[in-house]
Amino acid sequence: MPVTSTLNLTDLADRYGSDKGSIKHRYTELYHLLLNPYRHRKITFLEMGLLIGGPEHGIDKDRKTEDLPSIRMWLEYFTKANIHGLDVSDFSWFKHDRFAFHRCDMDDRAEITRAVSEIPGGLDVVLDDASHASHHQQNAFLEIFPRLKSGGIYLIEDLRWQPDTYEKPGITTTAELFRSFIDNREFSHSDPATAEAFNAFIPDMSACIVFPVRYQKNRKDQVAVIHKR
Structure with missing residues (x-):
């Protein structure tokens, strides 16, 4: 079915079985609000983490993959966008x-640098739905945010869920990291070098919010939204 003005992102998420829709997280309610202006523009979109059930859940990275629910959703939602997917597992079988x-x-x-260097031009929208390990989220942001175009949007999902398989003891979580900036206008981190690297981006950030799904502050399914100046 072609995209119509009445078909919103949550409808598409539910159709393709993405957990971003009403089935679970309801992130698409926020994303439709933020991303609808990009819908029929020729943008470059990057999603990291393409299918639930990878190494963050103790499953081998060389697992057999057979679907790409969110990529199918994005391809229909964004009618002219070039969509890029990044994952530790292999999805090269999907052709579009x-x-x-x-x-x-x-x-x-x-x-990460090598992977994003394969993407021509800058990025308009970046979505991190990968392992959710704090250092993975922070590694990605440090390498990819500089490649985000002015006016671009960077999204990080599931801030309050970190996998035991990857999470490093004692690290400042990404939720705490962005909360420190929201509260104090300065990033605080257990690693001074990481704090310094994030603070260097402040002049390029025009907005940063942490959105609690269903407006419940203690829920694990929270999203960081960073807008580039």
């Missing part, structure tokens, strides 16, 4: 003239 896959281990910042 507006989709490109990049395999990458988020543990390695050099790997």
